[in-house]
Amino acid sequence: MSILDFLAHGLTGSPTWLVIAYFFAVTQLTIFGTTLFLHRSAAHRSVEFHPLIAHVFRFWTWLTTAMVTRDWVAIHRKHHARVETEEDPHSPVAHGIWKVVFHGVTLYQEAKKDREMIMQFSQGLEDDFIERKLYAAHPNWGPSLMFFINLALFGFIGVAIWAFQMLWIPVMAAGVVNGLGHWWGYRNFETDDRSTNLTPWAFFIGGEELHNNHHAYPSSAKFQLRRYEWDIGWSVISLLRRLGLAKVLRIAPTLHVRPNIQLPDAETLKAAMTVRFELSKRYFREVIRPTLHDELAAAKRAGIRLSGRLRRGIASDGRWLSNEQREAMETWLATRPSLATLVEHRRRLNEILARTSKNAEERLEALRAWCSEAEASGSRALAQFAADLRGWSLAPQAV
Known part of the structure; x- marks a missing residue:
């Protein structure tokens, strides 16, 4: 294989079906790492994963997002504690819908500069050697490594895949969920905020589309709360639980x-x-x-x-x-x-x-x-x- 062939097609030859399958696999795994590990497990303690599964999620979020667990968890917990106020890190009510949708990453970067707040809202998190020396110390190494992996697999097409990967969480989580999820949609619960459910079939952003349900019961591992709703994140948790790789700690209460x-x-x-x-x-x-x-x-x-x-x-x-x-x-x-x-x-x-x-x-x-x-x-x-x-x-x- 010549250098030009390698740069054009990578080690895989870049067949269309493989490029598409790989793209959706890696972006969905990033979504699952965010919603299952960072959100439901680390931030809200609603589910515990087997140490191997937890570390796979932790490694993958480092590899594909450069997000530090402590920073993400603290900012999210503060969002719940100060929701829809000037202190909310990413409220459309406080910052405007279009700023949250299009500049959500900027708001996240600004929030994480407050290290006192980060320490206040990140109690109880794992702080092992690899977290201190690699994941938190060198967050940008992950996406850099991902760049070369994609380049090796698919050549220049891999670079395009990498670019979309880097946009996936900023667009889907910081923009769609944090922005539109407090601005447009339906509400099952009259919460003290403006959270909404974007769609009852929450399969594209890991279940995060059911945002009003989550704000009603933040400590619930299960976001689907109506018979017609589907939370794909809960489906993954249920599968891992059946395999003995997850333990559900809390779900939303049921009235009797x-x-x-x-x-x-x-x-x-x-x-x-x-x-x-x-x-x-x-x-x-x-x-x-x-x-x-x-x-x-x-x-x-x-x-x-x-x-x-x-x-x-x-x-x-x-x-x-x-x-x-x-x-x-x-x-x-x-x-x-x-x-x-x-x-x-x-x-x-x-x-x-x-x-x-x-x-x-x-x-x-x-x-x-x-x-x-x-x-x-x-x-x-x-x-x-x-x-x-x-x-x-x-x-x-x-x-």
């Missing part, structure tokens, strides 16, 4: 409704606090939305229209509206006392369940009072919701 419970008890309170984002979404769907639909229809007949933004604001209690928009929403609600009552009951319930409010006994008494008032409110939907809520508990987890 106990019959004939007359008063909310400690189990009720624990369940409501644990699934409070699902509770808020369910309250809107079962209690507020039917009345809202009737009020919107009546307003339309009277020639009055409520903007889509304000309708969505009612669903989120106006959390993401401007002061002017929130005032307009409150004015509209003030002329519709039945709907305003339902919205006010939701606000009070959310205040009771907020972790910063009261101690457990005070919260339980407040929850009991809320249920009594809800059942006496005159709203059949609200009374039924309160009656169901009394029997809420968490089903035993079988991970």
Whole structure:
């Protein structure tokens, strides 16, 4: 083989099918290394992998991304702790959607300069010899080695593959998930942030497309939470678990409704606090939305229209509206006392369940009072919701 043949086709001869298969294999392995190892295992401790599997993931993320485990984990944990605030390293709310989509890597590089923050949010990570002396000390050696591997295998075509590899995480993770995943999509849960699910069939970015599900239950190894959803990352975890190479530590809790419970008890309170984002979404769907639909229809007949933004604001209690928009929403609600009552009951319930409010006994008494008032409110939907809520508990987890 001449040098020109080698540079043109590499050691493999670069058949089209092999180039395509190799490209998708290496980029998907990088995605799996990020979502399974860095995200679900290192950052959230929801799954443990066999040391060999964990090191394969760690080596591959070093080889293909130059990301240091400690830096990535700390920045991600801070994202959850400071979500949608000025301190959030990559929030579209704070930085703007297009900056996060197109300059997500820049935001990541800026965040990792704060070494005090990195140490604060990276507690409990493995810090062995190879991490200190190679992966963290020389992160750029990995992609450099990957460059020569690709060049040897495919010649100049391998260089193009390498370039796309280097763009894969910045585009798919930093851009699509961190950006679009807080800007566009559907929401199963009314979380305290603007996270969304990009698609119910999450197979291209390792399951990270189900971003709203993840923000609702960050410590869950399983992102698919509806029957119609698919998290390919969970499929890989399940396969590794069957092979004895992974141990699932936590998944999202499941609600169980106990019959004939007359008063909310400690189990009720624990369940409501644990699934409070699902509770808020369910309250809107079962209690507020039917009345809202009737009020919107009546307003339309009277020639009055409520903007889509304000309708969505009612669903989120106006959390993401401007002061002017929130005032307009409150004015509209003030002329519709039945709907305003339902919205006010939701606000009070959310205040009771907020972790910063009261101690457990005070919260339980407040929850009991809320249920009594809800059942006496005159709203059949609200009374039924309160009656169901009394029997809420968490089903035993079988991970």
